[in-house]
Amino acid sequence: xxxxxxxxxxxxxxxxxxxxxxxxxxxxxxxxxxxxxxxxxxxxxxxxxxxxxxxxxxxxxxxxxxxxxxxxxxxxxxxxxxxxxxxxxxxxxxxxxxxxxxxxxxxxxxxxxxxxxxxxxxxxxxxxxxxx
Amino acid sequence: xxxxxxxxxxxxxxxxxxxxxxxxxxxxxxxxxxxxxxxxxxxxxxxxxxxxxxxxxxxxxxxxxxxxxxxxxxxxxxxxxxxxxxxxxxxxxxxxxxxxxxxxxxxxxxxxxxxxxxxxxxxx
Numbered sequence: 001x002x003x004x005x006x007x008x009x010x011x012x013x014x015x016x017x018x019x020x021x022x023x024x025x026x027x028x029x030x031x032x033x034x035x036x037x038x039x040x041x042x043x044x045x046x047x048x049x050x051x052x053x054x055x056x057x058x059x060x061x062x063x064x065x066x067x068x069x070x071x072x073x074x075x076x077x078x079x080x081x082x083x084x085x086x087x088x089x090x091x092x093x094x095x096x097x098x099x100x101x102x103x104x105x106x107x108x109x110x111x112x113x114x115x116x117x118x119x120x121x122x123x124x125x126x127x128x129x130x131x132x
Numbered sequence: 133x134x135x136x137x138x139x140x141x142x143x144x145x146x147x148x149x150x151x152x153x154x155x156x157x158x159x160x161x162x163x164x165x166x167x168x169x170x171x172x173x174x175x176x177x178x179x180x181x182x183x184x185x186x187x188x189x190x191x192x193x194x195x196x197x198x199x200x201x202x203x204x205x206x207x208x209x210x211x212x213x214x215x216x217x218x219x220x221x222x223x224x225x226x227x228x229x230x231x232x233x234x235x236x237x238x239x240x241x242x243x244x245x246x247x248x249x250x251x252x253x254x255x256x
Binding site for chain 1: 162163166179180184191207211218238242245246249250
């Protein structure tokens with residue numbers, strides 16, 4: 001019983017785009033879960049008062065903070081886009097090889113463009129000077 | 133020929149004892165998160181985030197606070213289900229149980245803290 005093969009196997013397949021996007025969906029989901037903790041921490045700072053909020057924004061606004069936020073932004077956006085793709089598959093649509101390949105391109109392009117937009121708007125929202 | 137008992141077949145709950153409930157709630161929360169995240173993301177990015185007064189004033193409004201609480205509740209639920217699937221795939225035995233418990237506790241703490249923070253702002 002203990003010798004039965006266990007799913008998922010990560011090492012026995014040649015890396016394809018299907019596997020890459022699927023693995024990225026899982027990893028971005030986990031990263032977004034960590035981002036949820038950061039979001040809650042930020043809300044708690046806001047509820048704690050102006051000083052705690054200023055400290056939190058100072059940390060998030062630092063170069064390292066912005067890098068971390070950009071990573072979380074990409075994770076949430078990618079997981080959002082690819083999640084819609086997964087739910088379309090759940091309805092039985094888009095499962096043909098050519099369709100799946102096309103939707104993969106759409107997801108990656110949409111995720112990258114939206115992440116860039118979120119980073120740009122986020123940087124503008126965090127600075128006093130308006131749009132950088 | 134099926135090896136499943138007639139009772140097992142009619143209950144339709146599979147080996148986990150809960151049928152497709154976990155899978156289904158993962159999708160229901162995902163669908164709910166589409167409008168919630170679009171609304172919250174669009175709103176938060178158009179706020180002057182450096183201003184405590186502006187963010188607080190926005191989040192303290194009744195509808196904003198309510199929708200943010202729903203967002204937090206749905207995010208935590210969706211995240212808990214997703215993390216559970218990952219743990220069940222890669223951890224086994226005692227480690228699996230420990231990690232599942234840890235994940236449950238952290239998710240409940242995160243959800244409670246987030247909702248509590250929004251209520252503090254909205255009801256102050």
